[in-house]
Amino acid sequence: MKCLSYTQFFEVIANKTRLRIIESLFRSPKSVTEICNDIKEEQSKVSHNLKILTDCSFSEFKKDGKKRVYSLNEKTIIPLMNIVDKHAASHCKKCQMLK
Amino acid sequence: MKCLSYTQFFEVIANKTRLRIIESLFRSPKSVTEICNDIKEEQSKVSHNLKILTDCSFSEFKKDGKKRVYSLNEKTIIPLMNIVDKHAASHCKKCQMLK
DNA sequence: ATAACATATGATTTTTATATCATATGAAAT
DNA sequence: ATTTCATATGATATAAAAATCATATGTTAT
Numbered sequence: 348m349k350c351l352s353y354t355q356f357f358e359v360i361a362n363k364t365r366l367r368i369i370e371s372l373f374r375s376p377k378s379v380t381e382i383c384n385d386i387k388e389e390q391s392k393v394s395h396n397l398k399i400l401t402d403c404s405f406s407e408f409k410k411d412g413k414k415r416v417y418s419l420n421e422k423t424i425i426p427l428m429n430i431v432d433k434h435a436a437s438h439c440k441k442c443q444m445l446k
Numbered sequence: 447m448k449c450l451s452y453t454q455f456f457e458v459i460a461n462k463t464r465l466r467i468i469e470s471l472f473r474s475p476k477s478v479t480e481i482c483n484d485i486k487e488e489q490s491k492v493s494h495n496l497k498i499l500t501d502c503s504f505s506e507f508k509k510d511g512k513k514r515v516y517s518l519n520e521k522t523i524i525p526l527m528n529i530v531d532k533h534a535a536s537h538c539k540k541c542q543m544l545k
Numbered sequence: 546a547t548a549a550c551a552t553a554t555g556a557t558t559t560t561t562a563t564a565t566c567a568t569a570t571g572a573a574a575t
Numbered sequence: 576a577t578t579t580c581a582t583a584t585g586a587t588a589t590a591a592a593a594a595t596c597a598t599a600t601g602t603t604a605t
Contacts, residue, residue: 350538354462361456362593379552382498392594394553398453404537413551413602423533431455431527434522439450461563478582491564493583512572512581 351403359403360427364388365396369424370407374417450502458502459526463487464495468523471505475517 360366367386370378377385380408383393392393397417400406408415450458464483470476476484476493482492496516499505504523507514 351530351534353465353527353530354460356533357456357460358592361453361460363453364593366452380550389595390552391554391596395594398553404533410602415552420537422536423529427526428452428528430522430525431450431452434455434503435450437521438519457562463563479580488565489582490566490584494564496582509572514582 356403357445359399359405362396364392365400368393368400369405369419372419372426373421376416378411378414378416380414381416412438455502458498458504461495463491464499467492467495467499468504468518471516471518472520472523475515477513477515479508479513481516 360369360382362377364386366406367388368382371382374385378399379390379393382388382397383390386393390432397408401408402415406417407420408417459468463485466487467481468527470481470484473484478489478492478496481487481496482489485492496505496507500507500516503518505516506519507516
């Protein structure tokens with residue numbers, strides 16, 4: 348992994364497509380094609396973004412024949428999402444109303 | 447605060463200027479002019495970015511005469527930075543070498 | 546060896562975010 | 576009431592990131 352600054356770290360996850368990939372992989376590990384089908388996005392877009400995620404160790408893959416099965420680095424992602432949820436819960440009035 | 451999506455949450459902190467403001471406020475609360483001097487940035491740039499941070503409750507301010515003294519929402523920021531540090535420590539070889 | 550499938554990569558266009566500049570607002574001092 | 580200091584805001588220009596499209600690479604099956 349390249350040595351990330353705080354800015355770089357957050358830039359990687361501050362992106363709608365990448366967060367949808369993360370959501371998808373959170374449900375279960377998947378090949379590129381499966382991710383495309385799941386989130387309804389084009390293959391090269393997904394591959395480009397998977398590279399960005401993987402370069403920074405937010406995801407990883409293992410080879411399976413001609414497929415690459417990607418999975419999530421949950422150790423970082425889950426605590427991260429918990430902080431966002433907590434922040435929203437204590438600062439966003441609209442969010443609190445929805446509970 | 448407006449109701450933030452994950453993307454919006456991360457977009458706010460995925461910015462060099464805003465992270466420098468955060469660092470500055472982490473050291474101590476400051477007025478806008480003081481922040482400008484501290485991080486060597488122009489006033490309107492700092493104000494624009496403080497608004498973005500404050501709208502999302504990453505910072506807040508109290509009035510003091512004609513000044514506004516900004517401070518940090520440490521409850522969110524500190525755990526967040528800890529996760530980044532931890533991620534870097536376990537995935538970045540270069541970072542580990544520096545220890 | 547070639548075809549078919551799965552995925553990656555490079556170059557360019559398009560979109561989005563950021564900085565900048567000029568100006569407005571607000572609050573205290575004279 | 577006017578000047579000065581502190582900060583905010585709006586519009587536009589600039590820069591940066593993302594999407595897109597075409598194509599390349601790698602892997603298995605025939």
